Amino acid sequence: MRSLAIELSIYGPLVTVYFFLALRYAKEPLLQLYYENPPLYATASTIAIIAQGVLLEMFTSWLLRRIGLR
Amino acid sequence: MEFPIAQVIINPFVLAGTGFFVGVLGGFFGVGGGFIAGPLMFWAGVPINFVVGTDLAHMTGKSIVAGRVHRAMGHVDMRLAVLMILGTIPGVEIGAQIIEHLKSVGNTEEVVGFSYVIILTAIGLFTAWESLRAMRVRQTERLASQDVISVNSLLVRSRLFRLPPLVRLPVSGVEEVSIWAIIFVGAVTGLLAGLLGVGGGFLRMPLMIYVLGIPTHVAVGTDLFEIAISAGFGTISHALKGNVDILIALTMQTGAAIGAQIGAAGTRYVSGPSMRLLFSILPIVAAVLVLLRILG
Numbered sequence: 054m055r056s057l058a059i060e061l062s063i064y065g066p067l068v069t070v071y072f073f074l075a076l077r078y079a080k081e082p083l084l085q086l087y088y089e090n091p092p093l094y095a096t097a098s099t100i101a102i103i104a105q106g107v108l109l110e111m112f113t114s115w116l117l118r119r120i121g122l123r
Numbered sequence: 124m125e126f127p128i129a130q131v132i133i134n135p136f137v138l139a140g141t142g143f144f145v146g147v148l149g150g151f152f153g154v155g156g157g158f159i160a161g162p163l164m165f166w167a168g169v170p171i172n173f174v175v176g177t178d179l180a181h182m183t184g185k186s187i188v189a190g191r192v193h194r195a196m197g198h199v200d201m202r203l204a205v206l207m208i209l210g211t212i213p214g215v216e217i218g219a220q221i222i223e224h225l226k227s228v229g230n231t232e233e234v235v236g237f238s239y240v241i242i243l244t245a246i247g248l249f250t251a252w253e254s255l256r257a258m259r260v261r262q263t264e265r266l267a268s269q270d271v272i273s274v275n276s277l278l279v280r281s282r283l284f285r286l287p288p289l290v291r292l293p294v295s296g297v298e299e300v301s302i303w304a305i306i307f308v309g310a311v312t313g314l315l316a317g318l319l320g321v322g323g324g325f326l327r328m329p330l331m332i333y334v335l336g337i338p339t340h341v342a343v344g345t346d347l348f349e350i351a352i353s354a355g356f357g358t359i360s361h362a363l364k365g366n367v368d369i370l371i372a373l374t375m376q377t378g379a380a381i382g383a384q385i386g387a388a389g390t391r392y393v394s395g396p397s398m399r400l401l402f403s404i405l406p407i408v409a410a411v412l413v414l415l416r417i418l419g
Contacts, residue, residue, distance in 0.1 A: 069139075072373070072374055076135065076374065084128060099359055102180050103187060105373055106380065107184075
């Protein structure tokens with residue numbers, strides 16, 4: 054529970070800032086790709102979701118090691 | 124906030140919270156959580172074809188994260204996973220083609236919605252019944268709690284299904300099982316993934332346990348590996364057909380990343396039958412959510 058609370062308090066604000074920035078800057082290019090180039094949109098979507106998943110997991114693990122909980 | 128691809132307005136914190144919740148479920152039960160996330164998105168007003176595609180996209184990243192954690196814990200049977208993919212990929216594509224046909228006919232929402240309700244209710248009831256029986260067996264015979272499976276007749280029957288070629292699964296402790304049985308499990312769950320936008324874990328996990336005889340903890344890890352493959356393929360297929368709003372998926376994933384780690388760590392403290400009993404509640408809840416949206 055201590056691990057969860059610390060992780061949430063650090064990770065939560067950082068992720069909030071990240072997704073507002075990502076949504077703001079990625080919205081237009083992705084919308085354009087969606088209508089104009091579906092194969093590229095499919096590729097970009099798959100790469101984006103995998104990359105974000107791996108990076109978030111690495112970041113969380115690093116954070117836990119850094120604060121001595123793993 | 125407006126999500127212009129699916130053309131809906133949803134609070135991004137609700138999406139991140141939903142992601143966190145399904146992330147915990149994914150890590151704990153070895154399911155992608157699509158059967159909960161899908162109904163929640165549908166309930167929030169996302170069109171059903173976007174629910175299917177976006178749910179698969181969200182699960183792709185999340186299941187990779189949770190799968191890595193389980194693999195590090197030795198809970199993934201790679202031989203079983205690779206064989207199952209042979210059935211999963213064609214199954215996903217058939218499901219995606221059915222969605223395209225339903226879109227052209229114009230009754231996607233009803234067909235997919237009622238399919239959700241029927242399948243989720245059946246899975247929930249069966250798993251609850253079985254895990255309660257298994258817990259009674261454990262109390263009377265004092266077997267190892269992680270390996271108690273009460274539906275022995277189903278297990279024995281499937282093991283008797285010895286259509287060659289047969290394969291050994293040493294990581295799972297299975298002496299011999301037909302490759303066709305493994306491919307069949309992959310194909311059925313792949314079809315559901317493509318049709319309903321779920322990873323298929325809520326069906327694949329019971330099938331692996333009851334039909335193939337895989338121990339619960341290995342089934343959890345192997346299932347996450349399968350979800351990553353089937354959801355990844357389904358994402359590409361549905362994105363090409365215009366059914367994926369990647370912005371919704373990315374927002375949900377921010378919450379799922381942390382939830383998956385917490386869920387995976389929780390499997391160390393709960394026995395197999397207890398885990399399955401908890402699991403049985405979720406499909407029923409999801410079925411009620413879908414039913415409310417269809418009737419509403």
